[in-house]
Amino acid sequence: MVRRELPKHQRDLIVEKYQSGEGFKRISKVLNVPWNTVKTVIINWRKYGTTETLPRTGRLSKNYEKMRRKLVREASKRPTATLKELQEYLASTGCVLHVTTISHIHHLNGLWGRVARRKHFLTKKNLQARLKFAKACGKMCYGLMKPRLKFFAKGMFGATKKTNTTHHPKNTIPTVKHGGGSIMLWGCFSSAGTRALVRVEGIMNSSKYKAILAQNLQASVRKLKMKFTFQHDNDPKHKSKSTKAWLHQKKINVLEWHIQNPDLNLIEHLWGDLKRAVHQRCPRNLTDLERFCKEEWANIATSRCAILIDSYPK
Known part of the structure; x- marks a missing residue:
């Protein structure tokens, strides 16, 4: 104890x-x-005659301060290294410390073990494009479309870091887009409420994507009776020449979206609402899943959509 x-x-x-x-x-x-x-x-x-903590017997090793600096330097250089790995590193340099002592030194120097956040891997080109985008679109109009609903599991990785450095590149796990789910949906919404929600059968390519836009985007837009901005990510089928030509032909205003930009589309909030609502209904098969998704999508309150749209500066 x-x-x-x-x-x-x-x-x-x-x-x-x-x-x-x-x-x-x-x-x-x-x-x-x-x-x-x-x-x-x-x-x-x-x-x-005092309640102060009195000095205890014994003294620190002459090399303690040297070991401390070496440990903090290595932990800052390799924030994802475990206490065991740091212990092995110190042992290789002739310093022997218990993992509890290593943890104590971390805390004294403002280093704390936390679960590392997963963030998209960003190249220098991505960073420059993000900065350019942020300066050009400091206040964005609202997004309208987002095409998929998928599920996948994530592992847990640790990082030793200082306070307020959660999103520093060294303290995050870089990721690329991968994985998938058993059902893919395309949907849209506006301040007037949710619009079309359709299931995508098989693998979506540029031709299938244009067909979905032709059948559902234009029908949804006609009901809006307002100017709008179309938003989708940099998926190859979204950025293909034929898709761009179709959008240009239909005179649809498309929001420019740089590679690896953070997903700021408001429809992500509705995807979360939809997932939670469908999960509570416990679909037994894909047919149930599709039916529940469409029913719950239609039941999303117009006020919920309006609040999301109003949260974007005009």
């Missing part, structure tokens, strides 16, 4: 109650502190 030293303010309170005439058992009961701990605090106070 790990025994922790009482905080100074609690030791001061014990002494204060003792001076007011209360006995050890009474103090123990009131402060919920073991009787023998109360006794030890009083004995030390009588002997040394």
